[in-house]
Amino acid sequence: MMKYSKRLGVRILLFLLGFSVITVTLGIFVYVFYKGSSVISLSFLLEGPSGIPIGTDGGVFPAIIGTLYHGLLAGLFGSLIGIGAAMYIVFFSRHRFLRNLIQVSFYFLSGLPSIIFGLIGYTVLIFRFGLDRSLLCASIATGMMLIPFVGIRAQKILQEEGEPFIKESLSLGISKAYAVRKLVLPVSFTNLLSASALAMAYGMGAVAPLMYTGAVLFANIPERLDQPFMSLPFHLYILVTDGISMEYAYGTAFVLLVLILIIHFFVRSIGFFREGGEWRPWKKKN
Numbered sequence: 422m423m424k425y426s427k428r429l430g431v432r433i434l435l436f437l438l439g440f441s442v443i444t445v446t447l448g449i450f451v452y453v454f455y456k457g458s459s460v461i462s463l464s465f466l467l468e469g470p471s472g473i474p475i476g477t478d479g480g481v482f483p484a485i486i487g488t489l490y491h492g493l494l495a496g497l498f499g500s501l502i503g504i505g506a507a508m509y510i511v512f513f514s515r516h517r518f519l520r521n522l523i524q525v526s527f528y529f530l531s532g533l534p535s536i537i538f539g540l541i542g543y544t545v546l547i548f549r550f551g552l553d554r555s556l557l558c559a560s561i562a563t564g565m566m567l568i569p570f571v572g573i574r575a576q577k578i579l580q581e582e583g584e585p586f587i588k589e590s591l592s593l594g595i596s597k598a599y600a601v602r603k604l605v606l607p608v609s610f611t612n613l614l615s616a617s618a619l620a621m622a623y624g625m626g627a628v629a630p631l632m633y634t635g636a637v638l639f640a641n642i643p644e645r646l647d648q649p650f651m652s653l654p655f656h657l658y659i660l661v662t663d664g665i666s667m668e669y670a671y672g673t674a675f676v677l678l679v680l681i682l683i684i685h686f687f688v689r690s691i692g693f694f695r696e697g698g699e700w701r702p703w704k705k706k707n
Contacts, residue, residue: 449678450675450678453671453674453675453678454675456667456668456671457668457669457670457671457672457673457674457675458672459668459672460668460669460671460672461672461675461676464479464480465479465480465481465672465676466480466481466482466485466676467480467482468480468482469481469482469483469639469641470483470484470639470651470656474663474665475638475639475665476638476656476659476660476665476666476669477665477666477669481651481653481656481672481673481676482642483639483640483641483642483650483651484651484652484653484656484673485653485676485680486642487556487636487640487642487643487650487651487652487653488625488651488652488653488654488677488680489625489680490556490643490650491556491559491560491563491624491625491631491635491650491652492621492622492624492625493621494556494557494560494564494646495559495560495561495563495564495566495567495620495621495624496564496567496617496618496620496621496624497564497617498560498561498563498564498565498567499563499564499565499566499567499568499570499571499620499624500567500571500613500616500617500620502564502568502572503567503568503569503570503571503572503575503620504571504572504575504613504616504617506523506527506568506572507571507572507573507575507576507578507579508575508579508601509523510523510524510576511576511579511580511583511584512579512583512587512597512601512605513597524576526569527568527569527572527573527576528569528573530565530566530568530569531569531570531573533566534629535566535627535628535629535630536629536630538562538563538565538566538629538630539562539629539630539631539632539633539634540633541562541565542558542559542561542562542565542630542633542634543558543562543633543634546558546561546562546634547633547634552647553647553649554633554634554635554637554649555634555635555643555646555647555648555649555650556635556643556645556646556647556648556649556650557635557646557647558634558635559630559631559634559635559636559650559652560635560646561634562630562631562634563624563627563630563631564624565630566624566627566630567620567623567624570616570619570620570623571616571617571620574616574619575613575616578609578612578613578616579605579609582605582608582609582612583601583604583605583608583609586600586604586605586608587600587601587605590604611691614691615688615691618684618687618688619684619685619688621684622680622681622684622685625653625654625677625680625681625684626654626677626681627654628652628654628655628658631652631655632655632658635649635650636649636650636651636652636655637649637650637651637655638651638656638659639651653673653676653677653680654677656673657670657673657674657677660673
């Protein structure tokens with residue numbers, strides 16, 4: 422009887438902890454929407470900021486586009502290096518010391534404060550190389566932060582899904598490079614794309630890497646990579662820090678939450694449209 426009571430108590434506790442995650446998530450969305458509902462409208466989404474001081478009127482459309490551009494470029498930059506390094510570790514590294522050094526570097530970079538990446542990006546790209554504050558500099562600084570985010574996940578994906586193909590291919594006399602290109606990458610593409618999309622969402626919400634490298638209070642939609650841009654998290658930071666408008670700050674925060682939520686839904690829906698999705702509900706079990 423005592424054992425049953427303990428098991429029941431543990432299950433109830435775990436259920437409450439799991440339910441608390443849902444409560445916190447919904448609570449954040451409801452609270453942010455409630456605080457910013459007075460400014461959320463179609464014009465808020467389709468117009469640029471205005472008013473005196475700037476941000477007390479108008480909308481956040483340039484910030485939405487700038488955030489998407491920045492997240493896409495930063496995710497692409499971080500994914501190329503992260504996935505490439507993971508492929509080298511899993512399939513092509515012949516030196517254990519070098520492999521371990523790359524893995525340690527992944528974990529070291531993942532623990533660095535994001536402001537460090539902004540400082541390095543400013544010092545190297547702008548101060549040393551003389552580049553202007555721009556979308557390119559901000560994307561590179563944020564992309565450096567995303568390298569371990571993608572690399573650690575890509576390494577796990579390639580180990581779980583790719584190593585069996587490599588072993589079977591080598592036993593048949595097929596080269597490792599050919600097996601990686603023709604077998605491993607097509608099979609792992611869905612999960613690697615999911616990791617890259619999550620990195621994009623993570624980069625979209627970062628403020629510190631772009632504070633010194635490219636984000637500004639007001640700018641039009643960037644037409645070139647060497648132009649500054651508006652960003653939702655930086656715009657939110659300025660509105661709150663300077664006390665310009667809390668209503669517009671919460672409205673900006675809600676738009677940012679919705680964008681990130683859309684990306685997460687996109688990632689989760691990939692399994693529906695490609696065989697092999699891990700959570701595909703109608704996938705037949707062997």
